[in-house]
Every structure is written in C-alpha cells, then in structure tokens.
Amino acid sequence: MSADQALLKRLADAALAVVIGALTVSAAAFDQDTTPLDHALIVAGSLALAAYRKAPRVVLAVTTAALSAYALHAQPGPVAALPVVAAVHTAAQAGHRAVGAAAGAVFLGAYLAAGPVTHGTVERTALLAGWFLCAVVSGLAGRNWQAYLRQTEQRALEAERTREEAALRRAGEERLRIARELHDSLTHSISIVKLQAGVAVHLARKRGEEISPALLAIQEAGGEAMRELRATLDILRTDEPTGTPALLVERARAAGLTVDLTVTGRERPLAATVDRAAYRIVQEALTNAARHAGPAKIAVQLDYGEGELTIRVDDDGTAEPSCPPAEGIGLTGMRERVTALGGTLRAAPREEGGFSVRAGLPLEHA
Template sequence: MDEQRVRGGPPQWWRHGPPWWDRWGEGERAPHWPWRSTVVVTVFVLAGSNFAAHGQEGERAALDPFARVLLLVAGALLLWRKRYPVAVVFGTAGAVMVYLGAGYPYGPVLFTVALACFSAIVAGHRRAAWAAMGTLWVGHVLVAHWLYQWLPPSGDSAASWGEELVVATWVVAIAAVSELFRVRREQWARERAERAEAARRRADEERLRIAQELHDVLAHSISVINVQAGVGLALLDSDPEQARTALTTIKAQSKEALGEVRQVLDTLRAPGDAPRAPAPGLDRLPELVEQAASAGLTVDVEGEPPRLAPGTDLAAFRIVQEALTNVVRHSGSRHARVHFAYDAGVLRLRVDDDGPATGADAGGSGNGLAGMRERAAALGGTIEAGPRPDGGFRVLAVLPLSASAGR
C-alpha cells in the first residue's frame, strides 16, 4: 500500500504525477495520434447511445443513420484533440448540439465533449474550452425552451429549469475537473524541472569535487617529482647515490599519485559504489611531511588536530597538502610550519612560510587557492591567504568540527 495513503496523506502519484503523465507532456512536444483511446471512446459512445435509446424510447427520437453519423463524428474528432484542441472542442460541442437539438437520446455522447474540453484546458486553451461548453449549454437552453416547437420529436414540451440546472452543473463540473488537472500538471512540470535542476547541480558539484581532488593530488605529486627530478639531474654525475635516492622518491611519489588518481576515477566508472580505499585524512600528515622533506622543505607540526568527521578530515588534509605544495613551488623558504588549534567548535589550521616568493604566483596559483576556499565553504568554514606582515606567506583555515554544508 502506498506510504502516503497509509499516513492519511494524498497518494504519491497525486503529489508527483502518474508515470504516464510524462508521456502526455512528450505528446505535446511531438503530438501523436491517440488511435486506441479514440476507438475505445467512439465504440463506447455508439454502444451506450443504443442502450440509452431503448431506455428513452417514446421520450426522445429514435436513432437513425443521421444520429449515428453525428455520434461517429463526435467520437472521431477526438483523434485530433492533441494537435488541434481548440477546433476539436468546438467541433464536438457543435456535433453534440445538433444531436441533442434533433431530439436524439441523452447518453454517453456528452462524454466526447467532456474529453475534448479536458484536452483543451490541459493544453492551455482555457477560454476556448469554456466558450465551447458555454455555447453548448446556451444552445441546449434555446432548444429546450424555444426551438423545441419546431424540432423533433413532435409533441415535445419545454424542459424544466431543474434539468437545465443539472446540465449547467455537469458543464461546470467538467471544466472544473479539467482546470484542477491543469493546475496539478503545471505543478508536476515545475517539480520535474526542479528535480532535474537539482540533479544537474549535484552533478556539477560532483565534477567540481573530482576536479579539486585531481588538482590537489597531481599538483602536490608533480611538484615533488619536479624538484626530485632536478636534484637527480644535478647530482647524476657528482653524487650517483643521492641521484638514486631522488629517483626512488620520484617512483614512490608517482605510484602514490597514480593510486589516488585511480581512486578518484573509480568513482566516475561506478557512481554510488563505496570507494575501494578510505579517503585521505590528517592521519597521513606524516607522509606529507616526509614528501615535503624529500623536496627539500622542512615542516614543523605544532599542536594535535582533534578527531574530525570524514569530510572535514579530507578537506583539512587537502588544504595542508595544497599549502605545502605552494611553498615548494612558489616560495624561496625551505622551512614551513603547520599549526593546529581548536576551540568553540572550530578547527584553526595555519600554514606559514618565511618566503620570499620566487615567482609571480606568490602563495600559490589562483586555482589552488580557489579550490581551498571552495572546500572550506562547502563545510561552512573560511580560508584566509596572503602575505604576512613580517614576510612570507600564511594560509589560515577555519573549519567547523561538526561539518555542516555551507551550500
């Protein structure tokens, strides 16, 4: 049983639209011919009118070939209701008006007008549908209270105004139900558009996250490899053993980078699957310090970080990694300090170097700093990066200990 119905609320299909409603929308963009429904309705109208004729024998005129042609026309017009809803609603109203004016039995022929009105209103032609239904009712009033004297069946008397009230109620009910479905359809369309937009936004955020991961992994690893390659080339002839150490570092760093890149790419190949390896966190900070040392950078770690949520742990690790990579690439200092402090529910992470800058991108590239800021903002934190008053460069990250999405 539907969960919404169990709780006493509206059924799920009423809130989000039945599955076939999407096909209705597709039909509007590329109208198709509703053969099956038209045939079913036409057969129902013809058969039901025969049954109604027996029940109203002596009160209304008997069905003759002309009446059957009118019934067939009213039903067949519905074949065009998706392509030409205005013409169909007026055409069926006209055919039914002639049918009733000729004194033929009341019956399911009115269903053709109801379906044509529904299609026109749902398609957005509200005034045309109301005008057609109003015209049908006015025509019925004229026939029932004035023109009946000259129309079959002979000896017929004027209809009561109670019958006219019933017909008017029937017309308004059809139009009102159609309006209700039109409103719900617009709501379903808006909800579908919102869900599609949310899905696109999630996809964009995931692409941004993956781009940040790849940037952080590759920028750090390639910076270390570049430094070690320079050391190896410089010492290849004078100190082969030191050159061998540099090449060993390059091999280890490239292997680690390939592993992390493969882990990121695995999420693209199998979205939704659990990663094969845990995401890196501050427990791997000693590895960063060791890699920085192999690139000629001494790193002092001050303070102990608290136990962090996985998302905050990964962001803090990547921020330290990017900051140290920027020191290796853009600073003349061979010494950096990583400081951790936490209070009032926030982690304060600071990375300092003594400078001076060795290129135009002092402190790091725009992409690296932007990536750090986006990581912090996603958790509800902040990043400040810039020159220190006494020289050098500082990156200060403030991250909440209990991660709360900032988006």
Template sequence: MRGWLRAHPYVADALLACGTFVVVLVGAAAQPHSVDGRPHFGERQLHADLVCLAALSCVVLVLRRRMPLPVLAFTTFVTVLGLVLDLDAGAPSDQRSSLSMATVVALYTVCARTDRSFSWRVGATTVFVVTGAAMLYGAQPWYAQENLGTLAWCALAAAVGDAVRSRRDFVEAIQERAERAERTREEEARRRVAEERMRIARELHDVVAHHIALVNVQAGVASHVLDRRPDQAKEALAHVREASRHALDELQATVGLLRQSGDPAAPTEPAPGLGVLDDLVEGFVRAGLTVELDLPEAGGPLPSAVDLTAYRVVQEALTNVQKHVGTGAHAWVRLARDRAALDVTVFDDGGGQAPSSAPTGSGLGLRGMRERAAALHGSCEAGPLEDGGFRVHVRLPLQAAPEEGSG
C-alpha cells in the first residue's frame, strides 16, 4: 500500500485531505468542557459556516506537494478568517479553533520540503499568526486549552517537518557517500587490474626477449657452420632446443598465474630468482658471451619481489648485450647488498661482434627495468660508458627483508 501511494501522490494527498476534514469536524463536534471533566463527542451541532470553512481549507491540501507555500498561506488565511469573523448564529469561537488542523498539515509540508532557515522563519510566522488570532478572537480566556492546543500543534508540525527533512537529507548523504565509495572501489579495482596487466606484460617481455635472443644467436651460428662443421651446428641446435624449452616453461609459469578456478592446475614451481642466476649466466656463456659474476656474501633471504626483480634486471641487461653487442663481448654482473638496499650493476666492454641484422632497440627493455625498480620504490640508471660499452645500475630497497626473514 505504501509503494502504491508513493506512486500516486495525488491520491495519497486526497486521502489525507479527507482525513483532515474528518478530524476538523470531529474536533468541532466534541464538547471539551463537560461536567465529568472528560470530552464528549457528538454533543455539539455542526454549523454550515464551519463545515464550509473546513471543506475550503482541506480541499487545497491536495496541492500541498506541488505548491506547499501557497497552500500554507491559504489554509492560514481560512483559519484566521474563521476565528476573526463573528458569524451570526454560527459556530462559537472555541469550536472554530479546530480549523487549524489544515494549517498544521500544510505547515508540516513546508518545513519538510524547504531548508532549515526558511522553514523556521515560515513556522514562526505561522505559529504567531494562528496562535495570536486564536488567543484574541478564539476561546476565552486567552490561555484556554483550545488556544494552547493550537500553539502546540503548530509548533509540533514545524518541528516534525524539520526533523523529517533532516533525516531525509542525512539518508541521501549516506547514499551519496556509499555510491562514491563504490565508484572509488571500482576505480581502485581497475587500477589494480591495469597494474597487474603491466606486471604480467613485463614478465612476458623479459622471458620472451631473453630466450628468443638466445635462439636467434644459436640459430645464426648453426646456419653459418652447418656445411663446414656439422658437429658445432648440432650443438647450436641443441642450445636452441634447450632455450626454447626454458622459454615455454617460463611462459607456462607466468600465464599459469592467470588461471581461474576449475582450470587445469597451475605450475607449482617458484618464480625465478638470484638462486638460479648461475643457470641464467651459463645460457649466455654458451651463446658466446663472457660473463663474470661478483656476488655478495650470503646475508639472509631476499624479499621475493626484490629477488625476482633483480633476476629480471640481470636477464634483460644481458639479453640487451647479446642482441646489440653480439658474441665475443665481455660483461660483468655485480651484486652488492647492505642493510638498506640491493645494488645490481651490469655493464659490458662493447667489444662484441654484433650481427649485421641486429635489431634496433625499442627501449621497452630499459623501460621495463625502470618500471620494475619504481614498483619497489627503487631507482634505475642506464647509459653508455666513456670508453665504450653500456652500464645498467638498479638499486632496490629492502624494507620487507626483516619481516620476511623473521617468518
């Protein structure tokens, strides 16, 4: 029923107007001053002038939602008119005080639909006008219960209307904050998805670029010595097969992180780290590079993110040396660790024999290293050396090391 009435507001207001009309007539027909001190209903005669004024003030309540202020002004005028006019042979003045019920409904509507300052000004004016007319021209003496009742009902209507408006504004504010929080959560979720996509893209780039570079070098060697030295060509093809297998394994491990529930089981092997750095370097040595490792003394386990990032930095830097400098180059990998950070430095002498078809650098590898370092609040510096070669230096903070080591 409530939902239906909200969907048909004019029907609801018409029912309210009829109810108010009945209340006015019942109040006018009641005898409040009986011998036993209790009110008695139906002992007073309803005069035509009172009924007409009651009908006139209640019928406009149908328009209270569309024109709240004009409806309040009209009902107040009718109420004051009924109290002020001395109608010959009409209803007594104390009986006409029930006309104020229509004003009470209209005053509640205004206070519930306007701002606080305006509603209190209008409420105070209405209470002053209606109560003043009742005390001057209504029941006597001026402090009669009918006049005090008019004062109480008008003041209560203003207070209740203001309370309803305040509660409605409070609920709307809560809903707005909830919607804004929901939008914020959605934006945060989209941001995290974008960051995760970027991370996975970096992983795939590092894996594919490293192994495809090795495959490209070994395939070139095999093609060059296939006719003259078939044994060396066979060895190069074996290296191609091994590099391809490693690439597939790492791709499977990376893409396996994206599997949903119900998909085939993802690989359980951990992500690569500095613990398998020797295997990484060995692959480059077989491809023709000379790589020297300078590792720090064991200082406890590294945070998993730092370990993986350091491994990927070395992998990408040596891959760049292999692609852009070529076989015969001499590269150095130095790791230094203190209590605050891990320093990863990779540089070469620029003395390799780069293939004539060596690809032009796109900068994605360096950008990926910088993004990895920035994700851990670290720094990345890369640039050519004065005497030839290229140097990459990355510093990765170790804030998470004590917490992870203690577990």
C-alpha cells in the first residue's frame, strides 16, 4: 500500500468517526437530561472509531464503555447505540465475533437497566439486539468477502506471472531460432570466403609466390568470424560470456591493431551480467575503432573499483568533436546493456582527436 493510499484510508476512518459522532450528538441534543459529561462520553466513544483498523478490540472496549456509561446516566434513545454497533461490526470484520457479541450484550444490559422496564423499553432493546446481530453477521460476511478478494487478486497475479513466463519462454525460443538461422546463413557465406582464401594461399605457396598479407588477413578474419558466430550462438543458448576483454585485445593485436591493455584495482570474478556486458562493450569499441579510426593506437583500461567497474577504450583516430558520428546499432546495443545494469555510458569524439568510450558498471547492482 502506498503512502497516499494509507493517508486516504486514515482520512476516511476519521470522517466516519466524525459522522457517527455528529449523528449521536445531534440525537442527544433533543434529550433534556443530557449533560456536558454525556456529550464528552459520546464524543470519546465515537472518535475512538477512527482507529478501528489498527486496534479493533481496544476501540470496541472504549466505545462500549463510554456509550454504556452514557446510557446508564442519560437513558437515551436507540440512536445512542450507533457507535457501539459500528465498533461491533468492525470487530467482527477483524475476526473477533465473540468479543463483538459480548460488547453488544454489555451495552444492551446497560440500556435495559438504565430505567424502568416497560413495554417500550423492551421493544427498543429488542430492536437494538437485531442491530447488533446484523452488525456481527455483516462483519463476518465482510471478512469473508475480503478474503475472497485477496484470493482473487492472488490468482490474477499468478495468472499474470504465468503469462509473463510464457512470453519470456516464447521470446527465448524465438531468439534461438533467429540465432540458428543467422548461424547457418552467415557461416555458409563466410566459410566460402575462408575456403576461397585458403585455396588461394595454397596455390600461391605451391607456385612459390609471395603470399599477400591481405589474403592471409582474409583467411584469418574468416576463421575468426566463424568462431564468433559459434560463440554468439552459445551465448544465446546459455546467456554466458565466451571470453574476457584480455582475449579480445589479443585477437585485435593478431588482426594488426595497436592495442594496449591496462588493468587497475583489485581484479576479481564478476557477476555474469556485468562480465557479459564488459566483454561486449570492449568488443564493440574495438570493432568500431578497427572500422573507423584507421591506423590508430587504441588504449583499453579496466578499473576495478569497490562498487563499480570502469571501462575506457580510447583511440587517436580521425574522429573530431565538431563532427560527431551517428549512433549505430553497435553503440545503441552497448547503451542498452549499460542502462539495464543501472550504469553510465559516454561515447563521443575526444577533444584532442579520436574517439572515446567510457562505461561505468555498478557491481552491487549485479
């Protein structure tokens, strides 16, 4: 329950107590024998109803005692029982049916003993007994109704959770289907490229010709792309990372990039979500640098703080602050990963030239 809802309930309870008190005081004003003490008893017994949610038995005791004393002193009409009827109803609704019935009996005894027993007094007492019986029964019915509403709400929540689980399961199945389709399609095309490059390398060696570095790079890149596709399919199946940023740096160096890796802080195992996000951020940053930075130097920094892992990938390429690049799919996916973990990301050209990617991943969130 929110604070606003709790406040509204307290105001509603206070308004109910004021209305009941006002009705009882108004009826007592027409009795000539009503004294200031009687008005004080009515007000005390009525205003106590404002706390019936927190302490229904205490409210029942206070209201019954105050109004019984008023009945014994002033011999009022049947309206004097209204606060006690309300207290009996709320007590029965809270599960205290026997206590509520006993309180009603106490008030009826006081009401009957307040004056001479006449035919009219007996009729009024019988009428009040019917009121109290209705209060107990309606309170019990209200309690059962509340229990039914709670069960209905729980069933609705359970049904909603089941629907969400089914939707997640269907999404996972669709993700695997897409992964298999991409793997089969792209692997076929890349394998042909790799095969052709391998044949060309083999023929060049057989003829004793010098092998072009570009041809070797194509062959190596094809094999690396196939491994990456298999690794991606494994991630979609298991949702686990397939390497480390250090391995990505080694692969980038093998592909001809100039990359330096710096690790500071207390290096330690990370949660799967943070580990996977760090791997993908470094991978995407290195990929963007290889595509757009040209023959640049790249610096990868990992700082293991107490509560945050800071990742920074800088290059001294051709990017300029005056011409910021459009954010593509790679940077968008990177930002979504960081945002999902409650972290921060800045990807923009540097003032001194080149491009910088800086991500902060909170460790306690994971």
